[in-house]
Amino acid sequence: MTAPAPAAHPARTLRVTKGHGTQNDFVLLDDRAGLLDLDAPLVRALADRRAGVGGDGVIRLIASTELAEGTAVLATEPRARWFMDYRNADGSVAQMCGNGVRVFARYLEHLGLWAASDEELVVGTRSGAMTVRRAAGPDGDLSWLAFDIGRWHLPGGAAALAAGHDAEVEVPGLAVARPALSVDVGNPHTVLALPDVAELEAARLADAPSVSPVPPHGTNVELVVPLGEATVDGVLVGRVRMRVHERGVGETRSCGTGAVAAAMAVRAWAGAGAPDVWYVDVPGGTVRVTALGADHAELAGPAVLVAEADVDLAALVGR
Numbered sequence: 001m002t003a004p005a006p007a008a009h010p011a012r013t014l015r016v017t018k019g020h021g022t023q024n025d026f027v028l029l030d031d032r033a034g035l036l037d038l039d040a041p042l043v044r045a046l047a048d049r050r051a052g053v054g055g056d057g058v059i060r061l062i063a064s065t066e067l068a069e070g071t072a073v074l075a076t077e078p079r080a081r082w083f084m085d086y087r088n089a090d091g092s093v094a095q096m097c098g099n100g101v102r103v104f105a106r107y108l109e110h111l112g113l114w115a116a117s118d119e120e121l122v123v124g125t126r127s128g129a130m131t132v133r134r135a136a137g138p139d140g141d142l143s144w145l146a147f148d149i150g151r152w153h154l155p156g157g158a159a160a161l162a163a164g165h166d167a168e169v170e171v172p173g174l175a176v177a178r179p180a181l182s183v184d185v186g187n188p189h190t191v192l193a194l195p196d197v198a199e200l201e202a203a204r205l206a207d208a209p210s211v212s213p214v215p216p217h218g219t220n221v222e223l224v225v226p227l228g229e230a231t232v233d234g235v236l237v238g239r240v241r242m243r244v245h246e247r248g249v250g251e252t253r254s255c256g257t258g259a260v261a262a263a264m265a266v267r268a269w270a271g272a273g274a275p276d277v278w279y280v281d282v283p284g285g286t287v288r289v290t291a292l293g294a295d296h297a298e299l300a301g302p303a304v305l306v307a308e309a310d311v312d313l314a315a316l317v318g319r
């Protein structure tokens with residue numbers, strides 16, 4: 001019996017890293033030179049939890065100079081050398097991913113592109129440049145990452161603020177439609193408050209909530225239960241519990257931009273004197289949102305890399 005002849009070409013593999021921020025998980029790719037054709041079928045295959053690596057989204061590291069969106073960010077922030085090219089698990093492109101920015105920064109640190117001696121890292125996103133810093137986590141060590149997520153606003157303006165809502169959402173599992181507030185954090189969100197945790201748990205978020213009026217580009221939907229306020233070390237702090245149904249993904253265990261939208265909505269509903277600092281408990285952990293002035297917010301939380309793998313592209317998508 002003769003040994004099989006070696007393959008004429010070695011299998012094409014793609015090195016990927018798996019990471020998460022409060023269990024919002026991502027497949028990360030190093031494509032600095034922009035050589036990869038990251039089309040929607042490849043994104044869907046990588047994100048597939050049975051036939052692929054599995055993740056809520058795919059994040060490509062690419063030099064800002066290699067993408068039109070990156071070049072636009074560089075024009076205003078020359079330090080944004082690396083761009084976070086974020087895709088939802090269904091292959092769609094989203095403007096922003098809050099947990100993704102922290103996990104992307106951790107990835108750059110891992111690749112030696114963010115030195116321990118550098119206090120800040122500026123990354124490009126479709127929502128502009130984000131400046132990430134290392135921040136104290138619950139144990140007081142520098143295990144968290146934090147950044148100003150940029151300008152947030154209520155698309156419904158002063159009228160929505162005065163009414164407390166500008167939309168209505170039907171959530172599978174909940175008996176009646178609920179009033180909700182649209183919040184833009186670079187990407188679209190619709191936040192609705194529930195009176196207690198029992199209702200939060202009754203929601204069936206595997207099915208998409210139905211939002212009216214129908215948002216033109218879709219929306220992420222956050223269900224929140226305000227848990228109260230307390231003074232901690234002289235600072236008034238609020239706490240909310242949240243579940244989310246993400247556009248382009250489904251229910252996820254966390255959403256960073258969603259946490260910002262939820263905290264800013266609850267703060268707006270509470271009115272003058274409401275806390276600036278909010279802890280948002282999600283199924284995958286806890287993140288902190290801090291209002292910065294009238295219309296910016298800082299998002300802080302963990303970011304962890306858990307695995308590296310070589311993906312066989314022929315087996316994954318027949319390439």
Ligand SMILES: N[C@@H](CCC[C@H](N)C(=O)O)C(=O)O
Binds near residue numbers: 099252
């Ligand atoms: N999980 C992300 C948000 C990802 C994008 C979102 N699904 C959209 O389509 O807008 C986060 O942490 O912010």
